[in-house]
Amino acid sequence: MAARARDVAHLLTTPLLPDDLLGTVNPVWSTTEPAGRVVARRPETADTTTLLLRTGPRRPRHRPGQYVGVGTRLDGVWHWRTYSVTSRPDDRLLAVTVTALPGGTVSGVLAHGTPVGTVLRLGPPAGEFVLPEPVSEKLLFVTAGSGVTPVMGMLRHLAATRPEVLAGAVAVHCDRTEADVVFAAELRALAAATGLRLVERHTARDGRITPDALADLVPDWAGRQAWACGPAGLLDDLADWWDRHGDRDALHVERFVAPVPTAAAGTGGRVRFTESRIEADAAPGEPLMRAGEAAGAILPNGCRMGICHTCVGRLRSGAVTNLHTGERHDTPGEPVRTCVSSAAGDVEIEL
Numbered sequence: 001m002a003a004r005a006r007d008v009a010h011l012l013t014t015p016l017l018p019d020d021l022l023g024t025v026n027p028v029w030s031t032t033e034p035a036g037r038v039v040a041r042r043p044e045t046a047d048t049t050t051l052l053l054r055t056g057p058r059r060p061r062h063r064p065g066q067y068v069g070v071g072t073r074l075d076g077v078w079h080w081r082t083y084s085v086t087s088r089p090d091d092r093l094l095a096v097t098v099t100a101l102p103g104g105t106v107s108g109v110l111a112h113g114t115p116v117g118t119v120l121r122l123g124p125p126a127g128e129f130v131l132p133e134p135v136s137e138k139l140l141f142v143t144a145g146s147g148v149t150p151v152m153g154m155l156r157h158l159a160a161t162r163p164e165v166l167a168g169a170v171a172v173h174c175d176r177t178e179a180d181v182v183f184a185a186e187l188r189a190l191a192a193a194t195g196l197r198l199v200e201r202h203t204a205r206d207g208r209i210t211p212d213a214l215a216d217l218v219p220d221w222a223g224r225q226a227w228a229c230g231p232a233g234l235l236d237d238l239a240d241w242w243d244r245h246g247d248r249d250a251l252h253v254e255r256f257v258a259p260v261p262t263a264a265a266g267t268g269g270r271v272r273f274t275e276s277r278i279e280a281d282a283a284p285g286e287p288l289m290r291a292g293e294a295a296g297a298i299l300p301n302g303c304r305m306g307i308c309h310t311c312v313g314r315l316r317s318g319a320v321t322n323l324h325t326g327e328r329h330d331t332p333g334e335p336v337r338t339c340v341s342s343a344a345g346d347v348e349i350e351l
């Protein structure tokens with residue numbers, strides 16, 4: 001349906017961009033501003049809801065464990081947050097699971113105030129907290145609170161594709177009380193159906209889990225590839241334990257914080273936006289977007305933190321530094337997110 005509509009739109013709108021028109025007809029068909037329509041809501045606990053989204057036909061395939069940027073419009077302004085994808089790559093609907101944070105306006109609206117029919121904007125899947133392909137080793141998952149969400153995506157995928165791997169895996173999950181455990185019934189059913197060893201710990205009664213308690217619970221922990229997601233304190237303790245007693249490369253962690261720009265911020269330089277014909281001097285570490293806006297350019301933008309990819313322009317010449325990773329990019333034609341890239345010398349961006 002969307003493909004045929006795209007063809008018709010192309011005939012009717014050339015030389016206008018058909019994708020722009022399609023996005024006007026139905027926002028979820030847009031490929032310039034990917035979006036999804038909420039078609040169902042699944043309450044998980046008092047503060048956590050799964051939103052099921054119907055997306056456009058060109059939704060990029062995610063890997064289990066990855067997250068997407070989700071944009072919601074509040075009082076006319078788009079706000080962006082990242083959430084783990086909890087559906088499987090082959091599922092028809094995209095599921096994101098949102099926990100309302102205390103005092104979190106955006107997370108509260110997404111979890112409790114986003115009715116069926118709402119259109120949310122979506123960023124591409126991202127994140128390195130993923131299972132290797134193929135999975136061949138013994139696995140251990142350690143999660144706390146909403147840290148279970150990326151792991152749920154992995155467990156569902158394994159249950160459907162590699163149940164024998166799940167049968168030898170261990171999942172240790174902590175939350176304050178039994179009522180707070182997200183996906184509690186499904187986790188238990190998964191364990192019963194596949195042989196996954198599930199250890200539930202309720203911290204209001206049992207206290208926070210420590211690495212040595214984990215080692216007692218899972219004596220063969222050092223022989224497993226481990227994935228951990230939860231509060232920073234827990235992840236720091238686990239990283240320290242794996243450093244001192246195990247193989248740190250066998251522990252994969254996911255932290256729910258925005259990436260911090262690195263010290264390697266580029267040298268700065270003159271940036272030229274070729275479409276808007278605006279030039280600006282960008283200081284070392286200054287995002288190209290900010291430098292361009294200060295010089296009067298009107299540049300596409302959304303989250304302004306590297307999540308939504310709305311601000312991408314192609315690199316025509318020169319080099320940029322990714323402010324999140326410190327990596328230098330200098331291949332002409334490469335897409336550059338101007339909100340999280342700085343100039344590494346003089347640079348031209350096709351925007």
Ligand code: FES
Pocket residue numbers: 300301302303304305306307308309310311312337338339340
């Ligand atoms: S990635 Fe969202 S504005 Fe740059």
